[in-house]
Amino acid sequence: MNQFKTIPAATGRMLIEGQLSESLGGKWITCISPSTGADIGKVPDGTTGDVERAVSAAQSAQTNWAALSVAQRAHYLLKLADALAASTDELLAIEVASTGNSITGMKGDISSCIERLRYFAGLGYELQGNTIPESSNKLNLTLREPYGVVGRIVAFNHPLAMAVHGIASPLVAGNTVILKPSEQCPLSATLLGEIASKVLPAGVLSIVTGGAEVGNAIVRHPQVKRLSFVGSVRTGLAIQRAAAEVAVKSISLELGGKNPFIVFPDAPIEQVAKAAVLGMNFIWQGQSCSSTSRLFVHDSIYDEVVQHVTEHVRAIRIGDPFEDDTQMGAIVSQAHLASIENYVRIGQDEGARLVAGGKRPTGTGFEKGNWFEPTVFSEVRQDMRVAREEIFGPILSILRWSDTDEVIDMANSVEYGLTAAVWTSDITKAITTAKRLQSGYIWINGVNTHVRSVPFGGYKNSGTGRERGIEELYSYTEEKSIQITL
Known part of the structure; x- marks a missing residue:
């Protein structure tokens, strides 16, 4: 019998302000094993108020996080990668139990998470600007600066992989992140939050579990300027509409495929x-x-x-x-x-x-x-x-x-x-x-x-933007032009 065969029920909690937290609404989401139909745990059913707390903490933490050197931010990502590696067995057990995916496939997901953090930790120095010639008495240059607070909403099929992949590039670029896992498979994200609470500075990463209320609150929050979503075309279109009602936002979407x-x-x-x-x-x-x-x-x-x-x-x-x-x-x-x-x-x-x-x-x-x-x-x-x-x-x-x-x-x-x-x-x-x-x-x-490092993304209704390489890292920055007259 496989050592992960029996999984005790788990109680996950959200990560807000560097602390593990229950929902302000006091409600929970029950997690069901697809392979047995058994109750395998619960996570908080978050509210708009929980998102507000997370965004406030992220704003407070972002200035100091962005002020760190590239090497310092990379060091935190490498520490997180090491902490995940030390918890591989527990993460793998939760992933298999909550998704119904085979343990063989999920082993690859766990290792991919760790590799992705280490990859982007080493990519931070590539956030370079340019100098543009014009005349002898002027110097034109560009800088890349973080957006600030970033929202990531991910799908159910690779819960931990999408969660970790979703935070690596925005964090190394100097953003703070509000992550919402799928309500269908949220348990591993709460374990990620527990691990991150011991590694990352408070507020740098927030993980808010819940359903449509949480997703809508992240999308519509005026201080979340950059959004990324993985899921269906219908939900992607709804996110674009909802975001446009409150602010101009940069949105990347990885949606469906009929390939x-x-x-x-x-x-x-x-x-x-x-x-x-x-x-x-x-x-x-x-x-x-x-x-x-x-x-x-x-x-x-x-x-x-x-x-x-x-x-x-x-x-x-x-x-x-x-x-x-x-x-x-x-x-x-x-x-x-x-x-x-x-x-x-x-x-x-x-x-x-x-x-x-x-x-x-x-x-x-x-x-x-x-x-x-x-x-x-x-x-x-x-x-x-x-x-x-x-x-x-x-x-x-x-x-x-x-x-x-x-x-x-x-x-x-x-x-x-x-x-x-x-x-x-x-x-x-x-x-x-x-x-x-x-x-x-x-x-x-x-x-x-x-x-x-090969960019991944879709044409037409399969989405906008590219991930997995330098293009993804750039997408979590805004470009600023500076002209100096000598």
Whole structure:
């Protein structure tokens, strides 16, 4: 039995003014395990008043935080990284229990958190300005300065990773941060707050748990000039509207994806099949905005690819997310499971052919929790809802094509444009196709790999802004121009 198998119920608290805190409203959010349906803990259900306290503390702390040298701020981030590394086992246990994601996948998330803090700690000296020539008696230069108080609102699918990734760059740039985790999986963020309270100066990081009231209060607060959100398009649009009603704000959004994986007839079939399954992110139950959920296969190899993909998908091991050999865990909530089941019915009603999965698994261990089999539809058309709408679940749609212009038009026909993959041995064809795709992150003969400093973000309704590199760091600063007359 895995040492993390039994998880005692946890009581998380918010981090405000450097102290662990309950909500002013006195209410709590109960956290439910997706894999067992058991109560695994609770966190405060925050209020507008809690956000006000957090912003006030962040404002008070920001001046002194920004006055520190780059080396001093970097030192704090490195201390936080070390503290997280020392708490890896506890963080991992909470992440697996609260998300339903497999322990194998979540181990990568934890290590990524630590690496991200260390990466941005070392990137601080790159916040450089410029000198611009004009005349012999004038010197023009630019400085990069922090916004002040920054709001970060993150999604449920990678709770700790998104929380830590969300604070690293704004902190090293000299901002203070108000972080709101998803109300669906907030436990690990409260443990992050507990760890940070022993490392960071009071007020530099605040973590406020709760639902829409907390999110709206952060978005609408006039002193939160810079916002970042990870989640759905609908919520991203609502954030833009709400923020615009109170102040001019800088907003970056990482939203949905309905990402194409285009296979040319010269691509190696077995490698394509493995990559298609990997790119669908079944390890996260398909709950990933970067999943390549539309597999476009050339007509000449379509049947073979469908056969190989189906075989690989049927072999995926679903089960206890705490077991090392589990390849797919449980769906985050009952409501989301019901939505996925509904999409299977929609696909069948529209004429798609169900070739794998499509139902809840049966047998011992699946009596409770939010389980669903990895699912594949073939003979999907681009006008079907399963090919147009983001399902955010373990459903892969395989479409047929024969003309390059046609497949590019189909790939670009949805409102999203986050990731894409192109597979062919013809490098000219690969590059020209990639250039025509309206996506922000494209793999050629690969899928689902991310390099630390390569910018990540989407076109169209998949979002605005880029993260994971120097562009992200710059985005948490304002540029000031100074002219000196000699």
